[in-house]
Structures are given as C-alpha cells and as structure tokens.
Amino acid sequence: MSQLTESAAGFQKPLLSQGSRSILLHVGIVILLFLLYFALPVYHSGNLARILVLAVFAMGYNVLFGYTGLLSLGHALFFASGMYGFGLAIQFIDVVPIVAIIIGLLSAVVVSVVVGILALRTTGVAFMIVTLMFAQAGYLTVLLFGEYTRGDEGFNIHRSDRVLFGFDLSQATNRYFCALILFAICFFLTAWLVHSRFGKTLVAIRENEERARMLGYDIQRHKLIAVIISGALSGAAGVAYALLFGYAGASFAAVQYSILPLLYVLLGGAGTTIGPLIGTVFMFYLIDLSSDLASAYLSSEFASAYMLIAGIVLILLTLFAPQGFAGLLRSKCKWLP
Amino acid sequence: MDFGPYLFVASLEGAITAAVLALTAVGLSIVFGIMRVVNVAHGEFYMLGAVLAWWITSMIAGHPALGFWVAIVAAPLLVGALAVLCDRFILNKVNYDPERTIVATIGLLYVIQQTTLMTFGPEARPVQAPFNERIALPWFEYGESGFQMIWPWGLSTTTYKLFVIVAAIIVLLVLWWVMTRTRIGLIMRATQLDQEMAQAHGIAVNKVYALVFGLGAALAALGAVLVVPIQQAYYLMGSDPLLLSFIVVIIGGLGSVLGTVVAAVLIGMSDGIISVFFTPTLAKILATLLVAFVLVFKPNGLFGKSRE
Numbered sequence: 007m008s009q010l011t012e013s014a015a016g017f018q019k020p021l022l023s024q025g026s027r028s029i030l031l032h033v034g035i036v037i038l039l040f041l042l043y044f045a046l047p048v049y050h051s052g053n054l055a056r057i058l059v060l061a062v063f064a065m066g067y068n069v070l071f072g073y074t075g076l077l078s079l080g081h082a083l084f085f086a087s088g089m090y091g092f093g094l095a096i097q098f099i100d101v102v103p104i105v106a107i108i109i110g111l112l113s114a115v116v117v118s119v120v121v122g123i124l125a126l127r128t129t130g131v132a133f134m135i136v137t138l139m140f141a142q143a144g145y146l147t148v149l150l151f152g153e154y155t156r157g158d159e160g161f162n163i164h165r166s167d168r169v170l171f172g173f174d175l176s177q178a179t180n181r182y183f184c185a186l187i188l189f190a191i192c193f194f195l196t197a198w199l200v201h202s203r204f205g206k207t208l209v210a211i212r213e214n215e216e217r218a219r220m221l222g223y224d225i226q227r228h229k230l231i232a233v234i235i236s237g238a239l240s241g242a243a244g245v246a247y248a249l250l251f252g253y254a255g256a257s258f259a260a261v262q263y264s265i266l267p268l269l270y271v272l273l274g275g276a277g278t279t280i281g282p283l284i285g286t287v288f289m290f291y292l293i294d295l296s297s298d299l300a301s302a303y304l305s306s307e308f309a310s311a312y313m314l315i316a317g318i319v320l321i322l323l324t325l326f327a328p329q330g331f332a333g334l335l336r337s338k339c340k341w342l343p
Numbered sequence: 344m345d346f347g348p349y350l351f352v353a354s355l356e357g358a359i360t361a362a363v364l365a366l367t368a369v370g371l372s373i374v375f376g377i378m379r380v381v382n383v384a385h386g387e388f389y390m391l392g393a394v395l396a397w398w399i400t401s402m403i404a405g406h407p408a409l410g411f412w413v414a415i416v417a418a419p420l421l422v423g424a425l426a427v428l429c430d431r432f433i434l435n436k437v438n439y440d441p442e443r444t445i446v447a448t449i450g451l452l453y454v455i456q457q458t459t460l461m462t463f464g465p466e467a468r469p470v471q472a473p474f475n476e477r478i479a480l481p482w483f484e485y486g487e488s489g490f491q492m493i494w495p496w497g498l499s500t501t502t503y504k505l506f507v508i509v510a511a512i513i514v515l516l517v518l519w520w521v522m523t524r525t526r527i528g529l530i531m532r533a534t535q536l537d538q539e540m541a542q543a544h545g546i547a548v549n550k551v552y553a554l555v556f557g558l559g560a561a562l563a564a565l566g567a568v569l570v571v572p573i574q575q576a577y578y579l580m581g582s583d584p585l586l587l588s589f590i591v592v593i594i595g596g597l598g599s600v601l602g603t604v605v606a607a608v609l610i611g612m613s614d615g616i617i618s619v620f621f622t623p624t625l626a627k628i629l630a631t632l633l634v635a636f637v638l639v640f641k642p643n644g645l646f647g648k649s650r651e
Contacts, residue, residue: 077442127639131381131441135589139635142586146628265449272446314461317453324447325436 032197035280036190043182055182057283057290058189059246060270064282065196066239067267072277073200074232075212079134079264080141083121084237086148086259088114088244093254094154096167103170107245114241115234117144122233126226138264145259160255168252181250188246189283192239197279199235208232209277240267262313269316272323275331284331292319348482350616355500357615359573362511363566365607367584368591369515370562372603375592377535377555380439383448385563386585387455388426392418392564393576394459397468408473415568419561426560430553439552452581459578472503472572507569514565515604522600531555563588586627587614590634 039058043051063085070076092110095101101109125136148155155161165176173180199205207228210218219225248254257263266289267282274285296315371385395418400410429451437443479499522528534541534551542548563584574580591610595602610630617626 077445079445124635124639131445132638134442134445135381135593136635136638139589139631139638143628143631143635146624146631150622150624150628265453268446268449313453314457317450317457320450321433321447321454324443324450325433328443 028197028201032193032279035283036186036193039186039189043179043186048178051182052178053290053294055178055185055250057286058185059243059250060266060290061283061286062189062192062246063240063243064267064270064274064286065192065279066236066241066243068271068276068278068282069196069199069208069239070232070236071268071271072275072281073205073208073212074229076229076232077134077268078125078137078236079261079268080121080137080139080144081236081240081267082259082261082263083137083141083144084114084118084240085244085247085263086144087117087237088241089248089254089258090148090155090244091241092245093161093163093248096163097161098154103167103249106167107170107249110245110248111238111241114244115238118234118237118241119230122230122237126229126233138261141259141261141264145256145261148256148259155254155256158256160253160257163248163252163254165252168249170249175250176252185246185250188242192242193279193283196239200279204228204231212277262316265316265320269320269323272328273319273331275329281331288331289316289319351480351482352500353616354612355504357612359504359507359570359611360615361608361611362508363570364584364587364591364611365515365604366511366566366569367563368588368595368603368607369518369600370559370566371588372592372595372600373531373562374556374559376600377531378434378439378552379441380434380444380556381441381448382556382559383445383585384429384451384455385559385588386581386583387452387459388422388560388581389563389567389584390459390576390578390581391422391425391455392567393470393571393574393580394463394578395421395564396568396571397470397576398463400470407471411470411473411572414470415565418568419564422564423557423561427553427557430556434556435549435552456578456581463576463578465578467575467577469575470571472501474502474506475572476502478502478505503572507573510569511566514562518562519600527554586631587611590630593634594637 039054042054046054063081066084067078067081070078088110090110091113092106095106095109096103121137121140125133125140128136149157165174168175170184173184175181175184200209207218207223210221211223211225211228215225244258247258270285270289271282272285273289274283275281293315367385367389370388371382374380374382374385396411396414399414399417400407403410403413433447433451434444437447477499478501522531530541530546530551531554533544534546534548538548541551566584567580587610591606592603594610595604595606614626614630617629
C-alpha cells in the first residue's frame, strides 16, 4: 500500500530532477562497465562478459517478478528457447548467424506467448507450479530429442558461425563489447519501460490487483505483455550465451537456471533496475570464490557442490533481507529507479 | 510371456510405485493442506530417508535385517526432527508467507542435496532387504478344457515387494485413524479449517505446524526407507518423487488427503505401466504437462472441492 502511494506520488511530481539523476546513474554504470574492461585482468573481464549476459536474463526475470509481482519458477524455458532456437538453427538449417539470432528470439517470444496465455489463468502458488512444470517439460523435451540436442552433453557452436557483422565473437574483446552492447540496450529498455505508463501500471497490479482492475486496467493483457517482454529478454540472454560462449547444453534448461535468476533478482533487489546486475555480480563471484577455495583446500566434490552456496544465500535472503541490496539502498535514497 | 501376464507384472511394479508415492504425496498433501506451505524440499527429505537408511544399516553389524528394522524406525524420526528444526528456524520466521516459503524451501532443497553430495558422495548405494524370497504367481487362462491355472515363466514377485505394499496400506490406515479419531487429529483438522479460530480456542498453532511439517517429512522418509532395498540410495533420488508427489497432490486436489491417495494409486499404476511400454522421458513429459493443464483448467484438482 505505502509503496503504491509512493510510486503514485512519484508519478505526479515533476520527474525532471528524479529522472535526470536516474539517467545519469544508468549511463554512468554503462560507462563504468566500458572502462572496467581496460582496467580488469583478462580472467575477470571474461567473467564479466558472462555476468552481463546473465544479468540480462535477470533483468528479464525482474520485469515479471520485481515489477509485475509474478513469481515464475520456469524462466529456464525462455532462456533455453533462445539458446536452442539459435543453436539448432545454425547447426541444422545452416543459416547466417543474424537469421539464427532472429529465430532464437522468435522462438523465445512464441514460447512465452503460449506459456503466458496458459499460466496466467492461474495465480499465486499455482502459477509457480505451472511455470515450473512447463519448464520441466521443456527440459525433458531437450533430452527426448537427444539425437539433435545431444542432451546433457550439449553441442559446440562452430567458430565460423559466431561472426557477426565481421566481428569474430570468440575473441575476448569482441565478446565483451557485444555483451556490453546487449546489456546496455536491455538496461535502458527496462529503465525506460518501468518509467513508462505501462511500467507504472504493472507496479499498480503488483501492489493491488483488485484496485488496478477497478481503475479500468486490463489486468490479463498487461500481465501477458509483461510475460512476453520478460520471456523475450530471457531469450535474448539465451541467444547471446550460445553466440558468445559457443555452447548449448541441456543443463541450461534445467531447474537450476530457473532458480538462478530468481536468486540474482532477490539478492540484488526485486523491482529495481540495477538490482539484477548487482545480484548477478555478487552471486557469480560468491560461487566462483567459494568453489576456488573449496578446490584449493578441500576435495573436488566440495567444488562441484556450488549450489549449496546458492541454497544458503536463498534461505538467508528470505529470512533477513527480502528486499535485496538495492532495496536496502533505496530505503536510504528514494530516487533510485 | 503373453500380454496378459506381462501387464500383470507391470501393474505389480506400478503398485509398488503407487504405495511409496502415496506415502510421500500424503506427506506433501498434509503440509499443504494444514499449513498452506508448498514444500519444494519434500523430495530431499525423501532422499535423506534413503541415505540415512543406508547409513544406519552400514553402522549396525550382525544380521542385515536388524539394521533395516532399526532404519525403518530411526530414519523417519531423524528426518522428522530435522524438518521440525527447519520449521522452527526458517518457515516460522517468514510467517509462512507462501512465496517466501517457496524460495526458502528451494534454498533448503539445495542445502540438503549438496550437503549429502559432499558427505555421502555421488555414488548410488544399495541397502539389503530384510527378507527377499521369490514367489511365483499363477495365471488363469481360458483354454480348451475351460479355465485352467498356469504358472508362466517369469511371472513372479518377491515377499519384500508385497511387504512394501502392505506396509504402505497399514501406515495410511493408521494415519487416517489418527486424523479422524484422535484428539491430535482433531486439533490438526481444526487448524486446517481456521487457523485464527484454532488459536483463539487455545490451540498452539505453532506447535501444530511444527508437528505437521515433521510428520510430512517423516512420511516421505518412510516411503524412501521402504523403497531403498528395491532401488538404491542416491543424492539426486529426490527429484522424481518430488515431481510425482506434486502431480499427485495437484490431481488429487490440493490439501485433500483422500484425493491424494486415489491419485497416487492412479498415477503410480499408470506410471509403472506407461514406463513399461513407452520411454520414461516421454512418460515424464506427458505427466508434467498433465499437471500443468490440470492446474490451468481445473485449479482445484480432479477430486478437489472448491475452497469457497
């Protein structure tokens, strides 16, 4: 309730000072990420490219979970649709990369339309289970067609198929900047989206669905569009992951990849534009460092148990910081988007 | 073997799946029915039951059956106790908020699963059954000389498999008796109907919740101890029972225990029969899609009553 009046008040106030500060913040982050490539050693900039792609996935998740208030447990399906749409197109119908990218994006959109129409008939816990089940069916389908997808083992995408507009994306520099461009586009897009009328309506639905309906908004249509945008961004991340890192495998369709974006968003702060990035960076390095430490001092089995860290963080977050980092920050400075 | 006896063997295997599934799913169902908590970590409590059974039987020297009988009592108790702790220190602290409990139990799932991986290891380990005699089964056929009883080769089961089915039925009957005929069952049902009214009448709702969560986990663990001499203890073994229990609970109607048992028999039998004739992956895809569509089009389950 208080958040609703807050955001409503924000909508009526002249947005100029708030808006310009917010634009400054977003542009600043992108410039910072641009400069970081030159400042960081190769190992970390390689990680950062991966983080940026996963952050796009998290931003897609955030549109649905953070802004619309729909908790999906099946976003791996959208990520994998993009990944396999791109990967299989390039592997078996022998198209140029740009066409395969479009096929990947389209398949993510189509899947999210279908899942959206069906899953949005349910609410709350049932919505979570339905999305979980659809994602599980998707994962099993990848395994079922193991002849083409090569199941858990996955397949590599050939270097010659990873050239876009003359840039070889298997090169570290090209890869980083391609990831950054995608990140920047999606980052500004979500920032613009949540400030638009449409974004405000999504927040209104999240805060009080009944009231939003009484005010005459078409709830189902807004939710469906949110699912499609969320699915498209997640699919874009899936396409980018296959394109930049040259690999598609069934593990990306498995349930961990539905849990991870939830974790990133919760950790960073749901319903904030910078939250997904913060959460992804933290979680990525937390897992990376802990598995490094574990493999250095303990057995290799400890290193493979990285989801243990994810589990502990999830429990601690629900117990102590349901708002995430950006949520804590926002309680200090109210203008954060 | 002819088709008839073949189907009979398949449905016997299905009956074992159904028996274990009924125990596991009823555990999930009472937790959801009384506490309105979707316990995603339920499959891990199941897995923990099997792993503890292996651990206990390997600790106890002497006759292998002795270890098993200790395990069948101790493993569910230990798992139940762990679940009570989880309820006290996690679920209770987030006030049983539906979305936060799901996130917390997902966390719990990974903590239990990965801790098992680190301590128990990635291997599958067998537990010896306390008794395991083969029984040949007869088959009736209409032949030239009227009905006759034959003993087809390969048509057989073991005493242990029959024991699993009988044990599951007994446990479910005891549970039904506790829920409908005892004071503690009355308290549970009162809490299910109206948590606030129950509290107002002096029922310690928090204690009931802890008990129910422990009981649900213990039922899953018991199912696992029963099945572990047939399958093997493995750190990832919790995911299939979790999925199947979800399917059963949803199709049976969320929170309806009788519906859950009926659905468990239905799903368990058909799972056993389908996986004899189709690939298991395809069977699983069909099952998951079935759940999704039941939830979409009949949110109260096939046997559930509307909650209004």
